Amino acid sequence: xxxxxxxxxxxxxxxxxxxxxxxxxxxxxxxxxxxxxxxxxxxxxxxxxxxxxxxxxxxxxxxxxxxxxxxxxxxxxxxxxxxxxxxxxxxxxxxxxxxxxxxxxxxxxxxxxxxxxxxxxxxxxxxxxxxxxxxxxxxxxxxxxxxxxxxxxxxxxxxxxxxxxxxxxxxxxxxxxxxxxxxxxxxxxxxxxxxxxxxxxxxxxxxxxxxxxxxxxxxxxxxxxxx
Numbered sequence: 001x002x003x004x005x006x007x008x009x010x011x012x013x014x015x016x017x018x019x020x021x022x023x024x025x026x027x028x029x030x031x032x033x034x035x036x037x038x039x040x041x042x043x044x045x046x047x048x049x050x051x052x053x054x055x056x057x058x059x060x061x062x063x064x065x066x067x068x069x070x071x072x073x074x075x076x077x078x079x080x081x082x083x084x085x086x087x088x089x090x091x092x093x094x095x096x097x098x099x100x101x102x103x104x105x106x107x108x109x110x111x112x113x114x115x116x117x118x119x120x121x122x123x124x125x126x127x128x129x130x131x132x133x134x135x136x137x138x139x140x141x142x143x144x145x146x147x148x149x150x151x152x153x154x155x156x157x158x159x160x161x162x163x164x165x166x167x168x169x170x171x172x173x174x175x176x177x178x179x180x181x182x183x184x185x186x187x188x189x190x191x192x193x194x195x196x197x198x199x200x201x202x203x204x205x206x207x208x209x210x211x212x213x214x215x216x217x218x219x220x221x222x223x224x225x226x227x
Contacts, residue, residue, distance in 0.1 A: 055096040055207060059086055071210055072100060075203065076109040081126065081145060088153045097207065098166060099153065101199035103127060105192065111145050127152025170196055
């Protein structure tokens with residue numbers, strides 16, 4: 001009997017508290033929050049866009065670096081290519097996923113890739129550097145992985161600085177700075193950009209899914225220090 005009475009008291013007490021909680025929640029729900037000012041809305045939108053690059057963040061921390069290289073080594077089929085691209089992308093503060101997507105489109109990660117153009121110039125190597133744009137390089141320079149990555153990333157960095165957006169930079173990389181600035185970007189370049197951004201999205205999605213696996217790294221990331 002005492003047990004039943006105790007249970008009844010608990011039930012009544014729970015109902016009373018629940019009723020009070022519901023009333024309090026309804027009162028709070030009727031309160032209208034203060035609207036943000038135009039400046040606050042703009043700051044909130046910009047903050048949501050200006051996010052740190054996940055690959056650079058992890059690569060910049062020693063516990064993760066080798067596994068980040070291994071991940072991209074699996075994609076490129078070469079630990080050497082992955083390591084050099086990541087190292088120079090880190091130094092230039094360029095999104096590695098964007099770089100690897102660009103190389104995928106240009107050469108499918110083949111350092112011996114070559115394409116002859118109608119103007120008799122030749123595109124060679126990972127970044128498909130053009131012989132007319134880089135007249136100081138020899139044919140073997142173009143096919144040298146280290147040289148091709150250094151010049152390719154330097155050229156992409158210049159396009160990013162000049163274009164001030166990744167879309168404009170990719171257009172300049174493909175069609176040339178003057179052509180893009182004059183508004184003469186061809187349709188094939190727009191399709192080229194679309195493919196690269198699609199590859200990039202796939203790379204980032206796979207990278208994040210791998211990073212979320214238990215045991216991806218031995219320790220939490222420390223604050224990255226750019227040397």
